[in-house]
Amino acid sequence: MIESVKLRRRCMLDFYSHYEHLCELQGSLPLKAVKANVTHDAIDLIVDHIKASDWAPLLNALRHNKTLISIGIRSLHQHGLEESGVERYKTYFRRRIPATLSKDLTGQLCKAVKGCLSISDVLKNLELQGLLLRERDLALLTKGLATASSLESVSLAYCPIGDGGLETICQSIKNTATIRFVNFTACSLTWRGAEHIANVLKHQAIRRHGEAWAESLRYRRPDLEYMAGLRRITLNCNMLVGDRGASAFADCLGEDLWLKALDLQQCGISNEGARSLLDALQTNTTLVVLDIRKNPLIGHVLMKNIIERVLKNGNTADSEYKWLMSPSSKEALKTKPKKRTIVLGSGRKGKATIRIGLSSKKSVSPGKKNPSVRESYSPKPLPPGTKGFLPWRTAERAKRCRGEAVACAGELPVRIQTGVPVKVTLESASTTETEDTVDLDDVIQQPDLAKSVDKTDVAQYQQLEV
CATH class of the missing domain: 3.80.10.10 (Ribonuclease Inhibitor)
Structure with missing residues (x-):
C-alpha cells in the first residue's frame, strides 16, 4: 500500500x-x-x-x-x-x-x-x-x-x-x-x-x-x-x-x-x-x-x-x-458585598468615619518598612447597637488624650439623626477614602446617642477631635 x-x-x-x-x-x-x-x-x-x-x-x-x-x-x-x-x-x-x-x-x-x-x-x-x-x-x-x-x-x-x-x-x-x-x-x-x-x-x-x-x-x-x-x-x-x-x-x-x-x-x-x-x-x-x-x-x-x-x-x-x-x-455567586461605613461627625481635620465589613489593603511606599504585627493589629469591633460598642479608631484617639477619659465608652459626643441616608467617607491628613451611601438604620442603631450629647461636656469633645 x-x-x-x-x-x-x-x-x-x-x-x-x-x-x-x-x-x-x-x-x-x-x-x-x-x-x-x-x-x-x-x-x-x-x-x-x-x-x-x-x-x-x-x-x-x-x-x-x-x-x-x-x-x-x-x-x-x-x-x-x-x-x-x-x-x-x-x-x-x-x-x-x-x-x-x-x-x-x-x-x-x-x-x-x-x-x-x-x-x-x-x-x-x-x-x-x-x-x-x-x-x-x-x-x-x-x-x-x-x-x-x-x-x-x-x-x-x-x-x-x-x-x-x-x-x-x-x-x-x-x-x-x-x-x-x-x-x-x-x-x-x-x-x-x-x-x-x-x-x-x-x-x-x-x-x-x-x-x-x-x-x-x-x-x-x-x-x-x-x-x-x-x-x-x-x-x-x-x-x-x-x-x-x-x-x-x-x-x-x-x-x-x-x-x-x-x-x-x-x-x-x-x-x-x-x-x-x-x-x-x-x-x-x-x-x-x-x-x-x-x-x-x-x-x-x-x-x-x-x-x-x-x-x-x-x-x-x-x-x-x-x-x-x-x-x-x-452572577450572584460572583457579586462582591458592598462596603459599609458609619459617619461619626466632622471636625477641623474633616469627617471622621468608620468602615464596617471588608478591609482594604494599603500600599506601602518603597522607602518605608512594613509595619510590625503589633502596629498593624486592629481589634475586632463589636456589632453596632450592642453595649460597649466603640469604634477602635475613636478608642485610640481617646488613649492619646491627656485629659479625663470619657465616662462611658458606649456614648459618643455626636448627634446622629436616624432614618437619613448618609455618605460613608474616611478623610484624614494622609488618606481620603469614599465609600457607598447606605441607610443608617441598616448599619447602626443606638437610641442613647441623642442623649449622650447632654451628658458630655465641650472639653471632652474637643479632646476627642485632636
Missing part, C-alpha cells in the same frame, strides 16, 4: 496527529489553543483568536475524522458569554474582529462538519455556539444532520438563526432517529419558531404511536423509553416566544408520551400561556422538567402549581433530565 495512503488512514484515527501533519504540509505551526483543548475523543475550542490562515488544517482534520465523540466550536465575540477568560480579553475582542464573522469561513466550517457527520459512527454531541450562521451554512448543516448515524445532541445556542433558520434545521431533525436533545438558546426565535418545533413533536408522535401499536401486538408491552425522537428541548432567552408559543407547546404536550424536558426560561410567557401549560399537564405524566422560571409576567401561585405538578411526574424519573441552572444564579 502507498505510504501516503497509510499515513492518511492512520491520521483519520487521531485528530491531533492529523492536524499536526496538515500544519507541517502547510508550513505552519500547530496552535497551542488547539492542543490544549483537544483530547483523544473530544474537542472544545474557542475560535475568536484563530486567524483565517490557520483555519485550513483545522477544518481538513475535522472533515476526515472518525474518532471524535464531541465537537464544540464556540465564539464569544457577539454575545460575551460567561466563560473563563472573557473579561480578561474583552478589550482584545473589541479591537480585533474574529475570522468567524466571514461568510466564507462559516461556510467552510459547516462543510467540514457535514463531512464529519457523514463518515463518523461515534459522534454524539455537536455544539456550535455564538456563530453567525447564514442560510447557505444552515443548508449544509442540515444535509449533514440528515446523514448522521450516531448524533444525539445538537446545540446552536446564541446563533441568531431566526425562525427561518430553525425551520430549515427542523426539516432534518424530525426525520433523524438518533437526535434526542436540541438547544436553541438565544437564537432570535419567536412564536413561529415554537410552532416549528411543536410540529416536529407532532410528526414524531405519529410515528411513535405506529411503532407502539406494532410492538403491542400479541399481548406485548411496548417500551416507550427506547423509542427514537426528541427528549429535551431548550428554548431559553427567546423573549418573543410569548403566550402563543407556549400554547403551541401545550397543544402537543397533552397527548405526548415521550418528551421529558422543556426549558422556557426568559421567553416572555404570561399567566395566559402558563395556564395552557398547566392544563396540558393534567393529562401528561411523562414530562419531568417544565422550566418557566424568569418569566416575570407569570404569577407566583400559578408558577408554583406548575412546578409542583411537574415534580410529581418526576418522582420515578431517571436523573438524566435535570433542571438547568439559571444564568442570574451564577
Whole structure:
C-alpha cells in the first residue's frame, strides 16, 4: 500500500496527529489553543483568536475524522458569554474582529462538519455556539444532520438563526432517529419558531404511536423509553416566544408520551400561556422538567402549581433530565458585598468615619518598612447597637488624650439623626477614602446617642477631635 495512503488512514484515527501533519504540509505551526483543548475523543475550542490562515488544517482534520465523540466550536465575540477568560480579553475582542464573522469561513466550517457527520459512527454531541450562521451554512448543516448515524445532541445556542433558520434545521431533525436533545438558546426565535418545533413533536408522535401499536401486538408491552425522537428541548432567552408559543407547546404536550424536558426560561410567557401549560399537564405524566422560571409576567401561585405538578411526574424519573441552572444564579455567586461605613461627625481635620465589613489593603511606599504585627493589629469591633460598642479608631484617639477619659465608652459626643441616608467617607491628613451611601438604620442603631450629647461636656469633645 502507498505510504501516503497509510499515513492518511492512520491520521483519520487521531485528530491531533492529523492536524499536526496538515500544519507541517502547510508550513505552519500547530496552535497551542488547539492542543490544549483537544483530547483523544473530544474537542472544545474557542475560535475568536484563530486567524483565517490557520483555519485550513483545522477544518481538513475535522472533515476526515472518525474518532471524535464531541465537537464544540464556540465564539464569544457577539454575545460575551460567561466563560473563563472573557473579561480578561474583552478589550482584545473589541479591537480585533474574529475570522468567524466571514461568510466564507462559516461556510467552510459547516462543510467540514457535514463531512464529519457523514463518515463518523461515534459522534454524539455537536455544539456550535455564538456563530453567525447564514442560510447557505444552515443548508449544509442540515444535509449533514440528515446523514448522521450516531448524533444525539445538537446545540446552536446564541446563533441568531431566526425562525427561518430553525425551520430549515427542523426539516432534518424530525426525520433523524438518533437526535434526542436540541438547544436553541438565544437564537432570535419567536412564536413561529415554537410552532416549528411543536410540529416536529407532532410528526414524531405519529410515528411513535405506529411503532407502539406494532410492538403491542400479541399481548406485548411496548417500551416507550427506547423509542427514537426528541427528549429535551431548550428554548431559553427567546423573549418573543410569548403566550402563543407556549400554547403551541401545550397543544402537543397533552397527548405526548415521550418528551421529558422543556426549558422556557426568559421567553416572555404570561399567566395566559402558563395556564395552557398547566392544563396540558393534567393529562401528561411523562414530562419531568417544565422550566418557566424568569418569566416575570407569570404569577407566583400559578408558577408554583406548575412546578409542583411537574415534580410529581418526576418522582420515578431517571436523573438524566435535570433542571438547568439559571444564568442570574451564577452572577450572584460572583457579586462582591458592598462596603459599609458609619459617619461619626466632622471636625477641623474633616469627617471622621468608620468602615464596617471588608478591609482594604494599603500600599506601602518603597522607602518605608512594613509595619510590625503589633502596629498593624486592629481589634475586632463589636456589632453596632450592642453595649460597649466603640469604634477602635475613636478608642485610640481617646488613649492619646491627656485629659479625663470619657465616662462611658458606649456614648459618643455626636448627634446622629436616624432614618437619613448618609455618605460613608474616611478623610484624614494622609488618606481620603469614599465609600457607598447606605441607610443608617441598616448599619447602626443606638437610641442613647441623642442623649449622650447632654451628658458630655465641650472639653471632652474637643479632646476627642485632636
